[in-house]
Amino acid sequence: MKSQTEKSFTDALTMRSLESHLRDDLKSSLSTAIEAGAVFSYRATPLAIFRGTVSEAIGTHTERLKSLLRECDAPGSEPSGAASAEDYYWAVRFAVSRAVTAIQGSLAELLALGPLVQLVGELKMARKIPKATQIWVGDSIMTPNSRGTVVAKAADVHLLVLSSARQSATVFGVAEVKSYRCSQKKITKQLGNHLSLASRTLAMQSFDGKHVLHTARLAHKPLKISVIPSSWRLSRHYQFKTRGDGRVLIVSPPRPVSTAIAIANAPDQWKVVLRWSHEALANAAFEIFLWCLGRFGEEVYSHQPSPWPDMSPAEAGQNSVKMALYYAILHISEPTTLAQAIKLYNVLGFGFALGYNFRGSDGRPAMLWPEDLDEILTHGRTREGSFIDGIPPNKPDAGDA
Numbered sequence: 553m554k555s556q557t558e559k560s561f562t563d564a565l566t567m568r569s570l571e572s573h574l575r576d577d578l579k580s581s582l583s584t585a586i587e588a589g590a591v592f593s594y595r596a597t598p599l600a601i602f603r604g605t606v607s608e609a610i611g612t613h614t615e616r617l618k619s620l621l622r623e624c625d626a627p628g629s630e631p632s633g634a635a636s637a638e639d640y641y642w643a644v645r646f647a648v649s650r651a652v653t654a655i656q657g658s659l660a661e662l663l664a665l666g667p668l669v670q671l672v673g674e675l676k677m678a679r680k681i682p683k684a685t686q687i688w689v690g691d692s693i694m695t696p697n698s699r700g701t702v703v704a705k706a707a708d709v710h711l712l713v714l715s716s717a718r719q720s721a722t723v724f725g726v727a728e729v730k731s732y733r734c735s736q737k738k739i740t741k742q743l744g745n746h747l748s749l750a751s752r753t754l755a756m757q758s759f760d761g762k763h764v765l766h767t768a769r770l771a772h773k774p775l776k777i778s779v780i781p782s783s784w785r786l787s788r789h790y791q792f793k794t795r796g797d798g799r800v801l802i803v804s805p806p807r808p809v810s811t812a813i814a815i816a817n818a819p820d821q822w823k824v825v826l827r828w829s830h831e832a833l834a835n836a837a838f839e840i841f842l843w844c845l846g847r848f849g850e851e852v853y854s855h856q857p858s859p860w861p862d863m864s865p866a867e868a869g870q871n872s873v874k875m876a877l878y879y880a881i882l883h884i885s886e887p888t889t890l891a892q893a894i895k896l897y898n899v900l901g902f903g904f905a906l907g908y909n910f911r912g913s914d915g916r917p918a919m920l921w922p923e924d925l926d927e928i929l930t931h932g933r934t935r936e937g938s939f940i941d942g943i944p945p946n947k948p949d950a951g952d953a
Contacts (some may be wrong), residue, residue, distance in 0.1 A: 725775025
């Protein structure tokens with residue numbers, strides 16, 4: 553059972569932090585799946601599914617992230633220098649990257665549902681699978697071990713036909729969704745493993761939310777469906793807009809491809825390419841993650857003084873991890889670790905498109921500051937020769953959308 557704090561966190565989640573086109577696609581994908589009778593492990597409304605999926609994705613990392621907020625000045629207080637700073641950086645990176653990766657994967661899985669519903673509909677029309685085939689999503693299906701104990705998530709999506717008594721199921725296919733570019737060989741192997749696990753018993757969610765064991769068998773040549781993101785890159789174009797006494801950084805919104813594509817690699821193997829790219833999904837995941845840090849900040853700094861009394865608790869929560877990274881960066885000496893720490897710091901401060909792609913004159917990741925963006929807007933490069941990979945450095949109008 554969820555605690556009151558967990559319920560409050562989940563209830564506060566909205567899609568407002570998502571870019572408008574991505575938000576619309578997400579709502580459309582979920583609505584399409586609901587209308588098609590897909591089975592979810594959450595109450596079947598787009599918002600409830602989004603809230604439950606994202607909350608679950610970040611839930612296992614919550615305590616680690618709160619600990620980072622409580623200890624945000626640890627690297628600055630360590631006199632021993634590089635070794636402790638690098639250790640602390642890896643603790644920060646582990647917590648942040650695991651949480652962001654989980655959110656990113658969840659977004660990809662939800663966006664995949666619309667194209668999968670369309671593909672399943674076409675396969676039904678072509679009589680490749682029975683009309684009674686139903687889509688089961690995420691944790692509505694779990695993998696039991698030999699003792700019948702539910703132990704892990706199975707495939708991202710199962711295509712099932714249930715018996716009239718709901719005591720058994722026939723598996724007509726599985727889908728594996730990736731939020732990053734991945735070799736087809738690796739995905740095909742994972743799909744084979746999912747089918748092997750699903751060939752005897754499935755733990756299927758019942759109406760009361762509990763998982764009940766059902767016998768299962770594989771159809772002849774069950775479908776193996778891989779879902780991957782597109783490869784297009786986010787726009788690097790940006791501008792500053794005045795807001796109140798300050799200014800706000802505005803990055804040009806993403807422009808997704810026109811539609812998802814389904815490709816038949818073999819009679820029983822399909823590949824679906826989403827409208828949204830790895831970069832776009834990563835950017836959205838970081839935006840949601842920053843919102844989550846704000847919520848954690850409100851909770852943590854209601855019980856202890858904030859290191860930044862001029863900030864709201866939410867702003868302090870977001871700033872705490874950035875400052876922890878900054879302190880660690882000052883003491884890290886190993887070049888690869890330093891480059892990774894700088895990238896992460898930049899992304900948390902300036903978004904994925906600009907932060908991940910800012911380079912020093914030597915081509916390596918460099919610390920990004922607002923004045924660097926001002927100089928790039930004017931000259932295409934900073935005075936030190938730093939630039940944003942993806943913006944031609946000889947263009948003085950690089951910031952024009």
